[in-house]
Amino acid sequence: MEKTDLLLAAALFVSALISHTEGIMGGREAAPHSRPYMASIQMPEDETMKHECGGFVIADQWVMTAVHCMPTGANGRKVVLGVHSLSEPEETKQTFDILELHNHPDFNSDNFDNDIALIKLDRPINATEAVRAVEYLRAGGTNPTIDQEVETAGWGSLDDLGSRPDKLMEVVVDVFSSGRCGRGDYFGRKFTSNMMCAHRLCPTPCDQSYRKQDSCDGDSGGPLLFNGVAVGITSNGGKKCGQIKKPGIYTIISHYTEWIDSTMALQPTTGPN
Structure with a gap:
């Protein structure tokens, strides 16, 4: 076999490996409706709705997500709850308009600091086995520390090529050193x-069959959970998914208890912000 043929065969083999990754980047398909708090934020596209970002239910009429998912407003987006598959008809599905969108006023688009937003749905959820709020960590609670396992889920890209799953994926990752994430060769001053940052990479010695595990494009706004409690919001999961010096970054929810409480206590309005 000539050199060009060998290179082509190798490229096809690598492409096949990538296209068959199992999940949210190295994850697995979640058990249907095992994460009833998960939300799919969808944008109108032609005659259909397309998944754009994640979110999670925190109260009977409130969903938490990331500011960078909707920095300029709702713009016709809808919130879909109670689904496992984005395409298959499911009796558990509940679809909501966005009545109010509250992006954190101190969000910084340069580094995604304060990347937390609250969505008020147009009506309270119908609580079922497939749709239910999740507890989130409040001020004074204990956040996970370095090397502790946390988990996240979403319908985001399976790889850096942008392959999207139809069904909800989940992955377990490890909390990474904040000191290291702040180094110049990682994220620096951003x-x-x-x-907090988290991912899971190949241990030493590394088996070539091991897949990098991380959040990726489209997972933004979804929860990072520690012992079943939401402690973070996927913030920059769509950047350099699975790369060694670019772990997933998550907004620490417990830093925003006062803002969350005051926002959810606001008087109702007549339309979306």
Whole structure:
């Protein structure tokens, strides 16, 4: 076999490996409706709705997500709850308009600091086995520390090529050193005290069959959970998914208890912000 043929065969083999990754980048398909708090934020596209970002239910009429998912407003987006598959008809599905969108006023688009937003749905959820709020960590609670396992889920890209799953994926990752994430060869000054980073990479010695595990494009706004409690919001999961010096960055929810409480206590309005 000539050299060009060998190179082509190798490229096809690598492409096949990438296209068959199992999940949210190295993850697995979640058990249907095992994460009833998960939300799919969808954008109108032609005659259909397309998944754009994640979110999670925190109260009977409130969903938490990331500011960078909707920095300029709702613009016709809808929130879909109670689904496992984005395409298959499911009786558990509940679809909502966005009545109010509250992006954190101190969000910094340069480094995604304060990347937390609250969506008020147009009506309360119908709580079922497939749709239910998740507890989130409040001020004074204990956040996970270095090397502790946390988990996240979403319908985001399976790889850096942008392959999207139809069904909800999940992955277990490890909390990474904040000090290291703030180093110049990682995120530098863009990494702030309002962020934590996490991913899971190949251990030493590394088996070539091991897949990098991380959040990726489209997972933004979804939850990072520690012992079943939401402690973070996927913030920059769509950047350099699975790369050694670019772990996933998550907004630390417990830093925003006062803002969350005051926002959810606001009087109802007549339309979306």
